[in-house]
Structure formats: C-alpha cells, structure tokens
Amino acid sequence: MSESRPLLGILYLMGAVFLFTSLDATSKYLTQTFPLPMIVWARYGIHLLLMVFFLAPTMRSSLITTKHPWQQIARGVVLMTTSCFGIAGFSMLPLAEATAVIFLSPLIVVLLARWLLAEKITLGRWLAVAAGFLGVLLIARPGGAVSAKGLLLMVITAFLYAIYQIQTRRLSPHENSLTMLFYGALVGSIGLTIAVPFYWGGPTPNAFQTLQILSLGVLGGMGHWLFILAFRHAKASTLAPFTYAQLIWATLLGWLVYDHLPDGLAIIGIIIIALSSMSIALSERFKKTPAPGTDTAY
Template sequence: MAGGMFLFSAVDTQAKFLTETLHPLQIVWVRQLGLLLGVIVLLAVRGLPVLKTKNPVLQISRGVLAASSATLFIVAVRYVPLADAVAVSFVAPFIVTLFGALILREPVGIRRWSAVTIGFIGTLIVIRPGMGVIHPAVLLVIVAATLFAFRQILSRVLSGADRTSTTVAYTAIAGSTVLTVPLPFVWTWPQTNLEIALLCGIAVLAALAEFLVIKALEVAQAVVVAPVQYTLLLWSTMYGYLVFHHLPDFWTWVGALVIVATGLYTLHRERVTARAVRKAIAAQDGKNE
C-alpha cells in the first residue's frame, strides 16, 4: 500500500506537469491505458470468464465514476498546488461514511459522525472559502472526492458478488471507453521526448500502483492498510516542492492534520465495529453448535 501511494503521487506530479501543454482528458486516458493493458493481459491468461458479473450496470458505473473522478482531479491540479489538492481529496472517507449511512443503511455512531463533522471543518481550514487563498478549482477536487466516494460505495456493494479481478477489468474497460469518446476532440501529439517519456511513465506507474493497492487489499484487511493512504500527503508535498517549488502554508498543514487525525479515528472506529461484528457472529455460531 505504501508503494502504491508513492507511485500514485509520482503519477499525479507528472500529470500536473503535463497539464501545461496537454489536455487533462488526454493525460487521464493515458493513465487509464496502463491499467487497460494489464487487463488485456489478464483476459489473455484467464479468458473471458473474468468478465462474468452479476451486476454489469454497477460495474460499468464504477468505471465511469473512476474515470470522471480522475479527470476532475487532474483538471484541478493544473491550478491548485499538489499537496493542497491531496489534502482536500482526503474528505472522501468522510463522504463514504455519509453515503454508507444514507444509502447502505450502515450504522454510524455519534463518535463517527463527530469525526466526519470535524473532518469537514479541517477541509474548510485548507480551502478557506471567500479568502481567495486557494484557486476556486479546488472545488473540483471536492467533486472528484464525492465521485470517488460513490465509487467506493459501489465497491462495497460489488465485493460480495464479484471477484476483485472482475471489478478491475470493468473499471479499466468502462473507464477507457468513456474517456476515448471525447479524445479525438482534445488530442494533441506530444512535441518533445520529455512529454513522451512522462506519458509512458504515467501509464506504467499508474498500472503498477493499482496492482500494489489491490494486492495490499488481498493480503490484509482494508481497515488495516487504509491509514497508509495518508502518506500521499507527504509524497505530494515532497514532489510539489522539488518539481514546482510549492510548499503548503501554516493553515493548510493545520487543516490537513485535522483531516488526517479524524480520518484515522474513523478508520479506527470501523476496525472496532468490524471486530465486534466478528465476535458476535462467532458467539452466535457457538450457540448454534
């Protein structure tokens, strides 16, 4: 998971650099291309049964959400410092909690609701609306985080019905398809060797990062490895300084720390809840025996 976060930060840095000369849709399409090529290899090895699903509409919808979320984020980082955009994107877990309660009817206690509220306050500290500190494009990050949260909700619904490989395959195919439709209208051929190298790097590193994250979720529980996602803030700060000479200001750090702290607490509560559910199931099984 840590390796995946490091590589995703590298991908976002290259994407931000390329937005100066290339359209964001083109960049996201290339990013998706790496995952699509991996899925093509998967289909060649395992065959078409990988695409067998009980929920084709939900699978396609998840792929569209993934492509839309990535596109909006890349559009935003053209104007917003990378570390600031990543900090705001961490609002996604709180939106997942909100949607989980409203859509999936998941139980959420007062402590998690409090964490969600404080997390949103942390986001406001980073954005500081009305003060003109951060470019208005940061609102696109919030929309991207919301779409990502919907994607996570669909992942929860699909996890009990389809295999991970099936979900990844549909995400790659659906996402690439929806991005290919407008591509001819925005495509610009790379003019320099640097642009070509960065585009290739984005495709390869994004695919590798996806593989590492999926592998992490296969060998460990999500609530265990999820906190490692917050290392994105460290890597994006490092890349932002080294490549773009951007450093978050004091209040951005304060807001980011609030978001990370409440996010970690939310994950902790999910872990406690999951443990309690497992104990209850084990106790019920014991009674049945």
C-alpha cells in the first residue's frame, strides 16, 4: 500500500472513530430500556446483513473463505464477549471515562505479547504501561464520580479487547480483512440468536427507538468500512495518533447528550492513558508490524 493520500486516510479515520463513539452513545441510551444482549444482537445482526447485502454479490465465496476457521470463530467469540462487557460498562459510566479505560488495551497487548508472541518489553514500554494504569487510578480515585462496578467492567473489556487484538495480529497476515470482519459479525449474530430465549423481553420499541436500534449496525458497519478505507490511503504509523480523537468525540457527546464533563483529575487521568497508549503506537513506527490497539471499535 502506498501512502499517497495520507490526509484522506486521516479524514476517513476521524469519521470512523466518530461513528464508533456514536455507537457507544446510542447503545448507552438503549440499555436504559432494553436488555443488553438484545442491543449487542442488533449491533451484530444488522452489521452482518449489511455485509451480505453489499459485499456478497461481488465477493461471493471469497467473503467466507478462510484458512483458519476455528481461529476465526474463537476471535468472533472474544469480540462478542468484549462487546457485551463494553456496552454493560458504558451503561454505568460516562462516555469519556469509559472510552479512556478501553484505551488501556494497547498497553495490555504489550504485556500479553511478552508471553503469547515472545515480544520483548523495553523499559519505555514498562513505563508506558505503569503510567496508563496510573491514569485509571486517577479516574477511579476515592470520591470520584464513576461507578466502581462500571470501571471493573471496562477494565475487563480492555483485557478482552487486548486478547482480540492479539488474535487479529496472528490472523491478519494470512486472511482478508473483510473476511475477518464478516466472521466477527457472523459469530456474534449466531451466538446471540441462540441465546434469544434467555434474554428477549422488555417493552416494544417505538418508531424512534427502532431507528436507534437499526442504527447500531449501520454505525458499526460504516465505521469499520471507513476504518478499512483509511488504511488503504495511509500507514498504520501515520493513523495511530489520530485514533485518540475518539476520546475527544466521547467527551463532546458525553457533554451534549448526557450533560457530563469529566472533572479535573479525571481529565488528567484520561490524558495520561491517551499519551501512554499513543507512545506504544508511535514506537511501532520503527517496526514492520502494525501498531497494536489502533482499532478501537468492538
């Protein structure tokens, strides 16, 4: 891939992370009324239908052709579980704080890669990991405004998402990116459809709520599509710093939709997490592999 149009790639990426944040804000609102698994089911089911409708006619069997079907399924299960924990966490935490904790995942990838990928951890990376968790402590400090249970859910989400990124790193050199995206949506749809009798219920959605539910798959699907387009026009090392615009979008939407702004210490914690995670991403500029954790959508 040639980095011939990096500005266009950055614009695509900025649009993608805005859509991802809009997805988080919408799911947070819907979980106040409807069962959480139903929200996740709609997110993956509609995403899957969009891929079948728009990509299957041209890609045909190549959309589902994979050399590693069991690894694709395992990755899809981890992604589905990540989504369930993440949306549960978003239902309990403000958008900005919850999004910041998810950005711990690149730091956790560094720790997991030491054992799973035999990658060396330098002193600088150890310091980045330590600083990132210090940022979480500032958000979760005694007397802070966040829910301890919600924070725990988001830390679990970050850990699961780190595992998902490790799985993606292992598969991406051998698999088509759209095929990997398809299997993620397929596994999530099937898994949550099987479990429908155990969670289906709640009030019948009105017209506006129906549009919001349908928007989950559209926001997720379009976000991933813009993300893929971004990487066609710019290198991962160029795009990585701009993924942290998601924290800005989360803060703005949290303020505009939920009338919440982080307090001073929480803002410091969010900035520390962002800088620590960004330092990991920027250090990948000198390596051949893409930066871990640059895709923050689940």
